[in-house]
Amino acid sequence: MVMDPYNYRNDFPLCREGQKEKLIYFDNACMTLRPQQVIDRLVEYYTFHPGCGGRSLHRISSWVTENYEGARDTIAEFLKAPDRDGVIFTKNATEAINLVSHSFRFNRGDRVLGTDHEHNSNLVPWVQLMNKGVIRYEPVPSMDDNTFDIEKFKEMIPGTRLVSMVHVSNLDGTRIPEKEIVEISHDSGAIVMLDCAQSVPHLKMDMKGLDLDLMVFSGHKAMGPTGTGVLAGKPELINDLDPFIVGGDTVHETGYDRVEFLDPPKKFEAGLQHYSGFIALGTALEYLERVGMDDLHEHELILNRYATSKMKDMVRIMGPSRPEDRGGILPFQVRGLNPHDVAMMLDEIAGVEVRSGKHCVHSWFKGKGEDPSVRASFYLYNTKQEVDVLVDTLSTIIEDFT
Numbered sequence: 001m002v003m004d005p006y007n008y009r010n011d012f013p014l015c016r017e018g019q020k021e022k023l024i025y026f027d028n029a030c031m032t033l034r035p036q037q038v039i040d041r042l043v044e045y046y047t048f049h050p051g052c053g054g055r056s057l058h059r060i061s062s063w064v065t066e067n068y069e070g071a072r073d074t075i076a077e078f079l080k081a082p083d084r085d086g087v088i089f090t091k092n093a094t095e096a097i098n099l100v101s102h103s104f105r106f107n108r109g110d111r112v113l114g115t116d117h118e119h120n121s122n123l124v125p126w127v128q129l130m131n132k133g134v135i136r137y138e139p140v141p142s143m144d145d146n147t148f149d150i151e152k153f154k155e156m157i158p159g160t161r162l163v164s165m166v167h168v169s170n171l172d173g174t175r176i177p178e179k180e181i182v183e184i185s186h187d188s189g190a191i192v193m194l195d196c197a198q199s200v201p202h203l204k205m206d207m208k209g210l211d212l213d214l215m216v217f218s219g220h221k222a223m224g225p226t227g228t229g230v231l232a233g234k235p236e237l238i239n240d241l242d243p244f245i246v247g248g249d250t251v252h253e254t255g256y257d258r259v260e261f262l263d264p265p266k267k268f269e270a271g272l273q274h275y276s277g278f279i280a281l282g283t284a285l286e287y288l289e290r291v292g293m294d295d296l297h298e299h300e301l302i303l304n305r306y307a308t309s310k311m312k313d314m315v316r317i318m319g320p321s322r323p324e325d326r327g328g329i330l331p332f333q334v335r336g337l338n339p340h341d342v343a344m345m346l347d348e349i350a351g352v353e354v355r356s357g358k359h360c361v362h363s364w365f366k367g368k369g370e371d372p373s374v375r376a377s378f379y380l381y382n383t384k385q386e387v388d389v390l391v392d393t394l395s396t397i398i399e400d401f402t
């Protein structure tokens, strides 16, 4: 079914009619806007229930515990996670990956495979471990248009302990063939972790159906508050991770010379938590569930097809030429213009908000000898009319400055 963004725009304060500053928000791969329902949930916590979860026994605290753990159930259901206690709350996706890189019980010399276009969050932790002599890290080279080279992957998988790959790239929206990768990895005895920062907000997730071992995502890219991230995994793997950040709440019992840790998820959630954030993240995912992930994905494709067809002769579109292979992401370069200048002019002239630069994937730009890009990324509240403004403004910029 085709989704109508006008059914939702009123929920997003910046998209409401009559805004003083009319902005067109195309930086959704960085962070999405939040609907009023999510903002209200944060305010509800701070207004009526501003307490801690899990510790005190009074009614404020009981509300927090119930709603915080309720959010864990919602998030587990949204991901179709194998176990709600295997859903660990972190500060962001980066912290979730660091949890695994610090706590996974590697044997010296174990091999970890990534793609050649990982976000720094899923590259730096592995390069650090390699430089400490713990693991060997290798990127699987992509095809020329950045799509996944499954034959190359099959050649490289033997002897690999962990496959840690970006599910959908923030660079250009390319998606790896997750099912095949999990099957091939499991046949070879490797564990798979997917960086789903750019897939959970846009695609139906089914961890159980995929038989996925571990995954991470960011709340703020899925209409949740900043400071929310998730690591989810099979219980036996999550159980087997060593505690990462330790202290209050992670322990059952302590002495001056010994510690008895709690079971997951508590083992990994040290200190007082971002209660309002995760409660509101649950609300965000419920909202997405109501929109329907298939309809949302189709809407992003419609916008990307429309924008691609209008822009393909004006700019150099990067990554795969088919918008279907780029989801909701449109990366491009304007010949003769610096991408930061283009981004600032789009904002200045028409309030069009896009990202410019290397998008935290410096290794790919360096490896390919590519210049930085401008990135427009679409979400449920974006419209074809907004795409028209992007295209018209770009056309003016190109006419006036090249």
Ligand SMILES: Cc1ncc(COP(=O)(O)O)c(C=O)c1O
Pocket (backbone or CB within 6 Å): 029, 030, 091, 092, 093, 094, 095, 119, 121, 122, 166, 168, 169, 170, 195, 197, 198, 217, 218, 219, 229, 360
């Ligand atoms: C693919 C990908 N992975 C990881 C991250 C890092 O996410 P976070 O900011 O939640 O740590 C991002 C953020 O842009 C991303 O796009």
